[in-house]
Amino acid sequence: MNVSICMNGGYLVQDEQDLVHRAQNGDKEAFTELYETYFGKLYRYVVARIGNRAEAEDMTQQVFVKAYKSISSYRWRGVPFSAWLFRIAHNLVVDFFRKESKRPTVPLEESLVASNDNVQQVVERRLDIERVMAATRQLTAAQREVVSLRFAGGLAIAEVARVMGKSEGAVKALQHSAIAALRRILLVGENGVKG
Amino acid sequence: MSKDREFNNILDECLERLLTSGETVEQCLERYPEYATELEPLLRTAMVTRETLTIEPSVEFRARARYQLHSEMDKSAVRRWRPILTWQPRWVMVAAVVMVVMLAGGGTVVAADSSMPGTPLYGVKLATENVRLTLSSSDVDKAELYATLADRRIAEIAYAIEKGKLQQVEKVTKRLNNHLAMMSHLSLAVEKIEVVATEKAPAPVKDKAAEAKPISETAPQKSAANQPSATTARPTVAAEDNQGPSARAMSENAAGIKERAKLRILLGQYAVNQPEQLRALLEQAPESARPAILQAIAISVASYKKVLEELNNQSDDSPADEDTHRDRSGNSPANGDSNQDQSDDPPANGDSNQDQSGDPPESNRIHRGQSTKPVSDSGALH
Numbered sequence: 001m002n003v004s005i006c007m008n009g010g011y012l013v014q015d016e017q018d019l020v021h022r023a024q025n026g027d028k029e030a031f032t033e034l035y036e037t038y039f040g041k042l043y044r045y046v047v048a049r050i051g052n053r054a055e056a057e058d059m060t061q062q063v064f065v066k067a068y069k070s071i072s073s074y075r076w077r078g079v080p081f082s083a084w085l086f087r088i089a090h091n092l093v094v095d096f097f098r099k100e101s102k103r104p105t106v107p108l109e110e111s112l113v114a115s116n117d118n119v120q121q122v123v124e125r126r127l128d129i130e131r132v133m134a135a136t137r138q139l140t141a142a143q144r145e146v147v148s149l150r151f152a153g154g155l156a157i158a159e160v161a162r163v164m165g166k167s168e169g170a171v172k173a174l175q176h177s178a179i180a181a182l183r184r185i186l187l188v189g190e191n192g193v194k195g
Numbered sequence: 196m197s198k199d200r201e202f203n204n205i206l207d208e209c210l211e212r213l214l215t216s217g218e219t220v221e222q223c224l225e226r227y228p229e230y231a232t233e234l235e236p237l238l239r240t241a242m243v244t245r246e247t248l249t250i251e252p253s254v255e256f257r258a259r260a261r262y263q264l265h266s267e268m269d270k271s272a273v274r275r276w277r278p279i280l281t282w283q284p285r286w287v288m289v290a291a292v293v294m295v296v297m298l299a300g301g302g303t304v305v306a307a308d309s310s311m312p313g314t315p316l317y318g319v320k321l322a323t324e325n326v327r328l329t330l331s332s333s334d335v336d337k338a339e340l341y342a343t344l345a346d347r348r349i350a351e352i353a354y355a356i357e358k359g360k361l362q363q364v365e366k367v368t369k370r371l372n373n374h375l376a377m378m379s380h381l382s383l384a385v386e387k388i389e390v391v392a393t394e395k396a397p398a399p400v401k402d403k404a405a406e407a408k409p410i411s412e413t414a415p416q417k418s419a420a421n422q423p424s425a426t427t428a429r430p431t432v433a434a435e436d437n438q439g440p441s442a443r444a445m446s447e448n449a450a451g452i453k454e455r456a457k458l459r460i461l462l463g464q465y466a467v468n469q470p471e472q473l474r475a476l477l478e479q480a481p482e483s484a485r486p487a488i489l490q491a492i493a494i495s496v497a498s499y500k501k502v503l504e505e506l507n508n509q510s511d512d513s514p515a516d517e518d519t520h521r522d523r524s525g526n527s528p529a530n531g532d533s534n535q536d537q538s539d540d541p542p543a544n545g546d547s548n549q550d551q552s553g554d555p556p557e558s559n560r561i562h563r564g565q566s567t568k569p570v571s572d573s574g575a576l577h
Contacts, residue, residue, distance in 0.1 A: 028268050032373045035264060043252040057256050064260075065267050132247040151241065152248040154214070157207055172203035175210070176237070183240040 020081050024072050031071070035064055038082065042089055045153035049093045049144070051133050059096065063089045083162035086153060090145070090163055135185040143178035146171060205230055210241055258497045265380035311354045312363040334381045335454045341378035342465045345371055345495075349472050352488070356480050364480070368487040372494050379498040382458060383505055459506045466499030 016037075022030035042063055047056040066088050074084055136144050142164070149160045161171045209223040220238045224231040252260075307319035324344055331337045348371035355363035473492045480488050 028265070029373055029377060031268065032261075032264070032376055033369060035261075036369055036372055039257070039260070040252060043256075044248065044250055047250045048248045057252070057260070060252070061260055061263055064264055068264070068268060128247045129250070132244055136244075147244060148248070150210075151214075151245040152250075156211065156215075169200060169203070172207045173199070176203050176206055179206075179237045179241050179244070182244060183236055186240065186243075 016081055017076060020071070020074065020076070024074070031068060034081065038085055039064075041082075041153050041155075042085060045086065045148050046089055046093065048133075048136070048148040048152035050096060055096070059089070059092050062092055066092075079162055080159055082155060083159045086149060086155065086159070086163045131186065132182075135182050138185050139178055139181055142174055143181060146174045147178050147182070150175060202230065202233070206234065206237060209234060209238055213238065213242060214245065254493045254497060258494070258501065261376050262380065262383070262501075265376065269384070312351050312367055313355075313358075313360055333454075334384050335458050338378050338381040338458060339461055341374045341381065342462060345374040345378065345469060346465065348374060349469060349476070352473075352491075353476055353479075356476060356484065359481075361481065361484050364484040365487050368491045371491055375491075375494050375498040378462075379502050382462065382502040455506060459503065462499060462502055462506070466503055469499070470495045 016034070019030045019034050023034060039060070043056060043060045046059045046063075047053065050056055050059070063085065067085055074081070136147055139147065145164060146160060149155045149163055150157070155163070157168055157171055157175070161168045164171065166174075205227055209218075209227070212218040212223055213220065220235065220242065223238060224235055227234060307316035307323060310316035310320050324347075328337060328340055331340055348367050351367045352364055352371065355361070355367060470492055473488055473495060477485060477488045477492065
């Protein structure tokens with residue numbers, strides 16, 4: 001039995017393995033607990049990838065429905081459960097863009113911003129989101145994936161590597177190049193606005 | 196190690212500290228002064244990106260999504276394969292409890308009942324609760340028990356706050372949210388099943404004239420009594436044949452109404468008390484525990500509101516409303532076969548090809564404007 005005590009998604013790995021095992025045996029409450037742990041992270045990742053709240057909601061639901069149906073096929077074998085879940089999300093995002101290729105730009109919705117903020121905060125937040133999302137769209141596909149998994153999904157580098165099927169070293173290099181590229185793009189944007 | 200690789204490692208280590216340990220950019224730069232010039236702009240850009248991309252799901256979506264997931268789980272549960280070692284009939288569970296009580300002593304289980312998170316008997320307490328849930332025979336009993344367990348979890352959160360065990364606050368809050376989700380789901384399932392039972396109560400009269408009538412008009416006694424003389428023989432037989440089942444259905448329905456009323460009263464009390472207790476805890480809780488408690492308050496308010504609205508609607512329903520309920524419940528037990536597709540591609544298998552294989556059929560997928568609405572068009576979920 002694995003007695004690792006690494007934290008993963010707010011859980012001890014051992015706790016999570018137990019939950020997964022129970023969920024595989026049909027324990028709904030265990031699956032619900034896994035769902036609660038990853039729901040917000042997955043939603044943030046999907047929104048960051050596709051920039052549309054309603055589509056992101058549908059897709060987040062689909063991820064969990066697919067996960068529930070196929071959880072019996074999940075085997076630990078060094079692949080964290082989080083990586084397995086995000087892999088499902090990644091595949092759905094890829095399919096989404098494949099199907100939506102004729103509509104490349106997705107309008108950002110105002111509803112991405114919490115409605116209880118005041119008007120000025122809403123406007124500022126919306127501008128920030130638009131600016132960063134526009135910048136991420138200029139990254140390569142792999143860079144964008146790293147940024148979304150790491151900063152929106154909140155995955156550790158090892159988990160990102162598992163989701164993307166790359167080595168940790170390759171992901172760290174992608175992370176570096178992605179942040180550097182984002183900085184350049186955001187600075188150009190700021191200077192452009194000022195100029 | 197090449198210089199690039201070394202820098203990538205340092206950048207990642209700093210990011211990990213910023214993202215998970217709450218360290219500041221300045222603290223990271225102090226660790227690596229020789230790389231500070233190069234690190235600082237990257238770390239600041241990363242933090243802006245992280246902050247901007249932290250877009251939270253709305254409370255409404257959370258509640259709606261939870262409801263839909265539970266519906267999906269209900270549909271799939273029947274077909275789920277269970278390894279022989281983990282499957283136990285009820286009597287085995289009872290025997291297991293008796294064994295535990297005999298071996299550990301009844302006092303252990305009783306003592307465990309008042310144990311708190313982090314104490315040695317807390318595991319026994321949770322195990323005992325699971326056994327109680329397993330032994331609960333009906334959805335109503337289970338829903339009541341989940342509401343009671345939610346009460347226990349709130350007491351445990353209070354304890355964890357008092358003792359400064361913040362990790363426990365988060366863990367117990369998650370358990371509380373699960374109990375509320377299960378309570379809500381089971382209460383709504385009670386409503387659905389009983390509505391279906393009410394609709395099935397009328398005799399399945401084969402007469403075409405009777406068939407043409409809306410379901411709500413085909414009450415068995417009336418349909419038999421009102422038949423024209425030419426068809427008297429068959430409907431009379433039908434009425435005799437069906438008197439038993441229909442009387443039984445009526446009596447079952449009466450029992451269901453009683454159960455529902457009882458559930459409504461109990462949940463009505465919890466709906467007031469539990470959010471209030473959580474709000475009181477929010478005032479005592481340290482800053483880091485507040486988001487979890489705030490979320491629990493929102494879930495608790497939304498769950499009870501939805502369930503009580505549904506239960507109240509159900510008690511106020513006139514027969515004319517039944518069609519609405521029939522539409523609402525149509526997806527549930529009757530459509531259980533709709534997702535037999537257990538052959539989903541193992542999702543970790545690289546690119547998905549959902550058009551060709553694994554995906555559930557279109558009707559089964561969650562779409563906005565269709566199944567993303569939790570309960571037909573009533574908009575009861577807020």
